[in-house]
Amino acid sequence: GAPAARDILTSTPRPAMTSGRAALVELVRRYTAQASMAPGLIESQKLMYFLQTAGEPLRLNSAVNRYGPYADNLRHVLSIVEGHFLSGYGDGSSTVANAEPLVVLPDAAEEAESVLRTAHATGSRIDRVLHLVEGYESAYGLELLATVHWIAIHGDTIGDDELVNRVRDWSPRKARMFTAAHVAV
Numbered sequence: 001g002a003p004a005a006r007d008i009l010t011s012t013p014r015p016a017m018t019s020g021r022a023a024l025v026e027l028v029r030r031y032t033a034q035a036s037m038a039p040g041l042i043e044s045q046k047l048m049y050f051l052q053t054a055g056e057p058l059r060l061n062s063a064v065n066r067y068g069p070y071a072d073n074l075r076h077v078l079s080i081v082e083g084h085f086l087s088g089y090g091d092g093s094s095t096v097a098n099a100e101p102l103v104v105l106p107d108a109a110e111e112a113e114s115v116l117r118t119a120h121a122t123g124s125r126i127d128r129v130l131h132l133v134e135g136y137e138s139a140y141g142l143e144l145l146a147t148v149h150w151i152a153i154h155g156d157t158i159g160d161d162e163l164v165n166r167v168r169d170w171s172p173r174k175a176r177m178f179t180a181a182h183v184a185v
Contacts, residue, residue: 014084015084017112019115020058021085021112023112023116025081025104025112027126028104029112032104038088038103039102040096041089042068042096044102045146046069046142046146048071050129050146051125054129064150064170067143068146068150069146069147085104086102086108088100088101089102140177147170148167160183163184164180
């Protein structure tokens with residue numbers, strides 16, 4: 001297997017702290033404080049999905065995937081910022097179940113805050129996302145929330161029973177994991 005992310009030497013030049021990268025760093029930092037745990041890959045994907053849904057122009061190409069909406073191009077961003085702004089993604093070869101949580105590296109939070117200081121709309125969107133996910137701070141909770149959201153916005157207006165059926169039809173995994181009561185909530 002791959003070495004732990006902290007053991008991988010970063011040999012790439014430090015990338016620029018763009019507004020999108022700053023939003024990622026700030027969202028990971030604030031989610032970690034709110035959830036009392038650092039987000040894993042599922043949580044990070046869902047948080048950024050919701051940030052884009054809130055109006056942040058991230059150019060993420062989210063699509064249906066095993067764990068809910070997934071943007072492969074976010075994986076590319078995580079690779080670029082690994083070892084510079086965040087740690088935990090490593091070389092990207094870990095499975096979701098074995099992936100390390102994403103941790104903001106020293107000085108990255110201050111650099112992100114500096115970039116976002118004048119981006120008031122981004123700060124408001126981050127606030128909205130963190131408010132939305134309150135009570136869902138786990139891989140399970142965020143996957144459930146993002147899956148239900150995706151179904152709700154990509155189709156007709158449907159009732160709770162049809163929503164539960166569509167979640168179950170997404171994959172056998174979701175049919176096993178997500179109860180009708182949790183989907184309804």
